[in-house]
Amino acid sequence: xxxxxxxxxxxxxxxxxxxxxxxxxxxxxxxxxxxxxxxxxxxxxxxxxxxxxxxxxxxxxxxxxxxxxxxxxxxxxxxxxxxxxxxxxxxxxxxxxxxxxxxxxxxxxxxxxxxxxxxxxxxxxxxxxxxxxxxxxxxxxxxxxxxxxxxxxxxxxxxxxxxxxxxxxxxxxxxxxxxxxxxxxxxxxxxxxxxxxxxxxxxxxxxxxxxxxxxxxxxxxxxxxxxxxxxxxxxxxxxxxxxxxxxxxxxxxxxxxxxxxxxxxxxxxxxxxxxxxxxxxxxxxxxxxxxxxxxxxxxxxxxxxxxxxxxxxxxxxxxxxxxxxxxxxxxxxxxxxxxxxxxxxxxxxxxxxxxxxxxxxxxxxxxxxxxxxxxxxxxxxxxxxxxxxxxxxxxxxxxxxxxxxxxxxxxxxxxxxxxxxxxxxxxxxxxxxxxxxxxxxxxxxxxxxxxxxxxxxxxxxxxxxxxxxxxxxxxxxxxxxxxxxxxx
Numbered sequence: 001x002x003x004x005x006x007x008x009x010x011x012x013x014x015x016x017x018x019x020x021x022x023x024x025x026x027x028x029x030x031x032x033x034x035x036x037x038x039x040x041x042x043x044x045x046x047x048x049x050x051x052x053x054x055x056x057x058x059x060x061x062x063x064x065x066x067x068x069x070x071x072x073x074x075x076x077x078x079x080x081x082x083x084x085x086x087x088x089x090x091x092x093x094x095x096x097x098x099x100x101x102x103x104x105x106x107x108x109x110x111x112x113x114x115x116x117x118x119x120x121x122x123x124x125x126x127x128x129x130x131x132x133x134x135x136x137x138x139x140x141x142x143x144x145x146x147x148x149x150x151x152x153x154x155x156x157x158x159x160x161x162x163x164x165x166x167x168x169x170x171x172x173x174x175x176x177x178x179x180x181x182x183x184x185x186x187x188x189x190x191x192x193x194x195x196x197x198x199x200x201x202x203x204x205x206x207x208x209x210x211x212x213x214x215x216x217x218x219x220x221x222x223x224x225x226x227x228x229x230x231x232x233x234x235x236x237x238x239x240x241x242x243x244x245x246x247x248x249x250x251x252x253x254x255x256x257x258x259x260x261x262x263x264x265x266x267x268x269x270x271x272x273x274x275x276x277x278x279x280x281x282x283x284x285x286x287x288x289x290x291x292x293x294x295x296x297x298x299x300x301x302x303x304x305x306x307x308x309x310x311x312x313x314x315x316x317x318x319x320x321x322x323x324x325x326x327x328x329x330x331x332x333x334x335x336x337x338x339x340x341x342x343x344x345x346x347x348x349x350x351x352x353x354x355x356x357x358x359x360x361x362x363x364x365x366x367x368x369x370x371x372x373x374x375x376x377x378x379x380x381x382x383x384x385x386x387x388x389x390x391x392x393x394x395x396x397x398x399x400x401x402x403x404x405x406x407x408x409x410x411x412x413x414x415x416x417x418x419x420x421x422x423x424x425x426x427x428x429x430x431x432x433x434x435x436x437x438x439x440x441x442x443x444x445x446x447x448x449x450x451x452x453x454x455x456x457x458x459x460x461x462x463x464x465x466x467x468x469x470x471x472x473x474x475x476x477x478x479x480x481x482x483x484x485x486x487x488x
Contacts, residue, residue, distance in 0.1 A: 010158025380405030
């Protein structure tokens, strides 16, 4: 996918739309933060000719007959006496002439002015503000015409002590925008596994969420978010946002009154998110339509995962480990919720608690493992019985029993042997949820999950729980199904 790429680097001198700027990394430029946001390229003695007025096409003539490595797609800044006018290179006519598309109220005719290309800004907030189409005097996101590429903010390594509000009007010219952290070079995915080293956004005690998203189509990838202020979240996705993608995020939350994350709105996808040691609840969802793949919540003081008025959530390949309350608490009006291939382990309460006496329906729990919870695996609060489709699950050493007030259990539920002989994992107490091959433990979980043999005759060999073991002959070890990107 081709992106128009903007850059944020730790150590950049200032957030300056004149000397900072943007570039398309596909043309081979090497950005340079310089002493004070020094741009990649600076061209002097440039004449601007208005080719029609208003937002549209114009011509820039470099009297030195040299545009260096400037390429089509570069966003450049023409520095007039009035303001810094942003524009995008649309054609290179010759060595000394390029045609550009102006975003603001028209490119002023001017002689002998400067043009800056490339560079990097110092803060993510400036990048977020810059993407607001209403800020015509800053580098804009992209033109409505010609063709538009998605937008990307490449964020270099380091700790950014700031809070970021991605709250521009739902513009972006109907495009998506990616905030992409990296380790050494843009696009390197911040390494993998134990080497994962993304940028850190540290909101510390500021009176704002570390990252707040209130618009559509935001993709946030490869960051550690930290928060200490008791009144705010590490990550807040508001009810005004839709279709966001939250990927490869670690949330460090020290607040004692807020979960690490509140995700609202609708139709969001969450993949590879880790919430360790939250001082309150781990993560909270409300809204419509979520896909969660590879969530891990460890040692939350409160509930690991809270669902409140959620209509439509599928969670798979996820682990909720050792919360101070329940692994999952569901409230009234949660419906169309499915847990597939998850682990609910060592809760002070139950693995899943249906906390309100209400008409529960459209809840499915399949291929999950409930183990070492101090109450039940699945607990309903209504003595008349709660209808939950629960099948192909495994239960091990839940203190008060497997389920309470749960109806509609299937015929494929499995109780593992009480005590250490029934332990299905290689070392869950230390965070290792890979399946062992003990006959009374992990061997009863390996390749015995749903759907087994389907009505069409296709045979599946799915493991229960979050992590898929390597099949026989594979040389041992495991394939980390939900956390294939790291979080050692």
